[in-house]
Amino acid sequence: MSDDGDTNRYIRIRGDQAELGMFVHAVHCSWIHNPFWRRSFLLISPQDQALIHESVPQITIDLAKGRGLKVMAMADSRDRDDPAPPAEPPAAAPEPVVAIRPRRRKPPTELERAAATAERAIAAVTRLFAEARLGRAIRTADLLPMVEEIAHATSHNGAALIAVTRLKDKDQYTYIHSVAVGTLMMGLARHLGMDDDDVRVAGLAGMLHDIGKMQVPAEIVDKPGRLTGEELAQIRLHPGLGHRMLLDLEDLDPRILDVCLHHHEKMDGTGYPDGLKGKEISRFARLAAVCDVYDAVTSIRSYKRAWSPHEALAQMLEWEGHFDPAMLRAFIACLGIQPFGALVRLHSNRLGIVVREGESPTTPIVRSFFDVPDQQTLPVEDVATSGDPIIRAERGEYWFGEGWPTLQAEIMAQVAVPEAPRHHLTRARM
Structure with a gap:
C-alpha cells in the first residue's frame, strides 16, 4: 500500500500485527469503532496495542518514524549478499517485566449504536434539505441507506433510537424531527404488519414529510412565539410546496408524495390543505x-415546553376528530407507553390508573385501587411499575360500566401514599 506515493515508507498491515515502537500513520475502520481520537501516533502503550488488536482490522505504519515488522527485517537480512551476518554480541540478561493486562474495550451499547445511526441520518437529512433550500435538485437516494439502517436498528431496539431523537437541539429541530417521524412511522408500520417494502416507504415518507418548510422563510419556521395569521398561512403552504418539489423526482413512490401533501389532514375534515375527511385520507397519511x-x-421548542409521552398521548386521545382512533390505539400499543388516566392491569393482578411519570416512559407510576381475583376495591396505593410491571x-x-369516568376522576384526584417496598413481588393470580 502507498498512502503518499512511497511504497518503501508506508506499509499497510493487519491490526493484530501491531507492535510497540511502530508509528501508526492511519487506522482503517469505521469512525464509530475507532478507539483513538488521534489520526496518527507512535505506538508506545500496551493498552493502545491491545485496542488495535481487538477492534481495528488494518493500520498503515510509517517506517520513517517507527519500526517495521520483525518478519520484514528478517527477510531484508536474508536478501543481502552476505550469507552469514556477523554474530551479535551476547544479549544481556533480560530485566523482569511486569505483565500488564490490557483493558478490553467494551462493545458499544444499544444507545451508543442508536446515537451513531441517528447522527448519520440527521446529517443526511440536513444535507438534502440544504440542497432543497438552495433550489437545487435533490437526491432522495442519499436517504435510502439511512432508511435501511434505521429499519434494521428499530427491528432490534426501536426504543433506543427514539430515546436518542428525544435529545432535541432547537437549532436542528426540523432535521431531527424528520428523522424521528421517519423512525416512528417505520415502527408503527411494522407493528401494523406491513411488509419490509412498505416499512421502508413509511420511513422515507417520514423523513421527507416536512421538506416544504425549506421554501418557507426560516424566521417564520423558527419563530419563538405565537404566529400571526399571515405567518400561519405561510406555514400552512409547506405541504403543497414540498409536494411540488417531490413531483419532479422520478420513480418516487406515490405514497411518499401523499404523506408530504396530506400529513396535516384531520379525520373530521378540518385539516389542510384539502380538508379531506375520514377514509378520504390514505392509510399512510393517517399513520x-x-x-x-x-x-x-x-x-x-423555543416557544413551548416538551410534553411527557404520557401527557402527549392523553391529550391526543382527547382531540376527537383529529386522528384515526384505531391508528392512535395501534401507535400507543407500538410505543408500549400508557397515557395519563389509562386503566391498566399490573402483574400483581391489581387494576390501577397511570398518574405520574416513573423511571422510564414504559414504567410509570400507577394508582392501584381494585383487586381482580377478589373483585373488590382496595385502598389506593401509588405503585412503581418498574417493580410491578404493567x-x-x-x-x-x-369493568365499571357507565360510572367509569366519575370513578376515574375520583381516584386521580385522591392523594395516595406510595406503596411500601416489597422484597418479593406478589405472584400474579389468575
Missing part, C-alpha cells in the same frame, strides 16, 4: 399524522 403530532408535542391496558367501561 403520518399520528407520528408527526406525537413527535412535535414531545419536543422542546401487563396490559384495560377498558374502564368493561
Whole structure:
C-alpha cells in the first residue's frame, strides 16, 4: 500500500500485527469503532496495542518514524549478499517485566449504536434539505441507506433510537424531527404488519414529510412565539410546496408524495390543505399524522415546553376528530407507553390508573385501587411499575360500566401514599 506515493515508507498491515515502537500513520475502520481520537501516533502503550488488536482490522505504519515488522527485517537480512551476518554480541540478561493486562474495550451499547445511526441520518437529512433550500435538485437516494439502517436498528431496539431523537437541539429541530417521524412511522408500520417494502416507504415518507418548510422563510419556521395569521398561512403552504418539489423526482413512490401533501389532514375534515375527511385520507397519511403530532408535542421548542409521552398521548386521545382512533390505539400499543388516566392491569393482578411519570416512559407510576381475583376495591396505593410491571391496558367501561369516568376522576384526584417496598413481588393470580 502507498498512502503518499512511497511504497518503501508506508506499509499497510493487519491490526493484530501491531507492535510497540511502530508509528501508526492511519487506522482503517469505521469512525464509530475507532478507539483513538488521534489520526496518527507512535505506538508506545500496551493498552493502545491491545485496542488495535481487538477492534481495528488494518493500520498503515510509517517506517520513517517507527519500526517495521520483525518478519520484514528478517527477510531484508536474508536478501543481502552476505550469507552469514556477523554474530551479535551476547544479549544481556533480560530485566523482569511486569505483565500488564490490557483493558478490553467494551462493545458499544444499544444507545451508543442508536446515537451513531441517528447522527448519520440527521446529517443526511440536513444535507438534502440544504440542497432543497438552495433550489437545487435533490437526491432522495442519499436517504435510502439511512432508511435501511434505521429499519434494521428499530427491528432490534426501536426504543433506543427514539430515546436518542428525544435529545432535541432547537437549532436542528426540523432535521431531527424528520428523522424521528421517519423512525416512528417505520415502527408503527411494522407493528401494523406491513411488509419490509412498505416499512421502508413509511420511513422515507417520514423523513421527507416536512421538506416544504425549506421554501418557507426560516424566521417564520423558527419563530419563538405565537404566529400571526399571515405567518400561519405561510406555514400552512409547506405541504403543497414540498409536494411540488417531490413531483419532479422520478420513480418516487406515490405514497411518499401523499404523506408530504396530506400529513396535516384531520379525520373530521378540518385539516389542510384539502380538508379531506375520514377514509378520504390514505392509510399512510393517517399513520403520518399520528407520528408527526406525537413527535412535535414531545419536543422542546423555543416557544413551548416538551410534553411527557404520557401527557402527549392523553391529550391526543382527547382531540376527537383529529386522528384515526384505531391508528392512535395501534401507535400507543407500538410505543408500549400508557397515557395519563389509562386503566391498566399490573402483574400483581391489581387494576390501577397511570398518574405520574416513573423511571422510564414504559414504567410509570400507577394508582392501584381494585383487586381482580377478589373483585373488590382496595385502598389506593401509588405503585412503581418498574417493580410491578404493567401487563396490559384495560377498558374502564368493561369493568365499571357507565360510572367509569366519575370513578376515574375520583381516584386521580385522591392523594395516595406510595406503596411500601416489597422484597418479593406478589405472584400474579389468575
